[in-house]
Amino acid sequence: MADKHEEGIVLTEAQKRARRSRSIAIALALAAFVILFYIITLVKGPGVLVRPI
């Protein structure tokens, strides 16, 4: 039992592929999110701070 704790969880090949696919998707989504905010800030200029309700 102690050995198993030291080994931790060993992922199968399918689980590794799934994790890699999720990691890439999260990275792409975050990058797109940052780029979107950056470009919209350029587009709006100082108006980005004007926020009428």
Next chain:
Amino acid sequence: MSLVGEGAEFRGSIADVQPSIAGAGDYLSLLKPRVMSLVVFTALVGLAVAPASIHPLIGFTALLCIAVGAGAAGALNMWYDADIDARMTRTARRAVPMGRVKPGEALAFGLVLSAFAVMTIGLLVNALSAALLAFTIFFYAVVYTMWLKRSTPQNIVIGGAAGALPPMIGWAAVTGSLSFEPVLLFLIIFFWTPPHFWALSLYRADDYARAGVPMLPVVAGELPTRRQILLYTLILVPLGVSPWPLGYASLLYGVTALVTGAVMIALAVQVYRERSPADRASKHLFAFSILYLFLLYAVLLVERGWGGLLMRWAA
């Protein structure tokens, strides 16, 4: 520093931990891409016919947030309805009932995406569109999924409001306000939803009964459902034509709405007349109703979109 505190104790075995086998595609399927495409299209029409201009990138951002918000509502629906989905043939192969995505993962995914979609549209577009998007997600996930779907045969009538809101969000993203025209766009989808879904539920009644969902054909029977389909179609068709006499659309739209509306009524009459089993007629009505809504909105988009830009370009 421990996240579980000094007194906490991990009671499970490490062998109990099941690493996820869900890939990005499984999470994407939680967003109900086919439903999302109709939501994006109707929101685009609301955005394009609004009487003001919007920077294309901000318009794109609004549509992206509406799409993600609608998808997030779909994920929350799949989290809550996993038990129902597992019992229905149509939905049994979804990621949660198949065990590829755990219910908690679907819930977290839906909540995070909802928060990001509402926050982003609020920060980058305007507050009214953010409020409407938040209300739409709440209405679909809480009012429809958690409450109405399991408790009343009027579930899809009232719940249909969530699916009808995207054109109003698109309009609000451009103008920052609402008027009668986007409400009319809302009403067309609102009254389109019952004949559309009840036609489906007529030939899927066994599926719904097995899952314990009180759809109208399960609770009231086939004949009252067929009567209701005809009734709602008779309200829908004049509503569909109304943008023309009200001056929101031209003759092309009016003729399209009249012709396709006549086909809708003919199909609804066929559903009403055809006695058990009503499969064939209801399948025809279900399929045509999608084309009907698409055509009405597509003609509006071409005629009115961006101040009639597409019409001028075609001429």
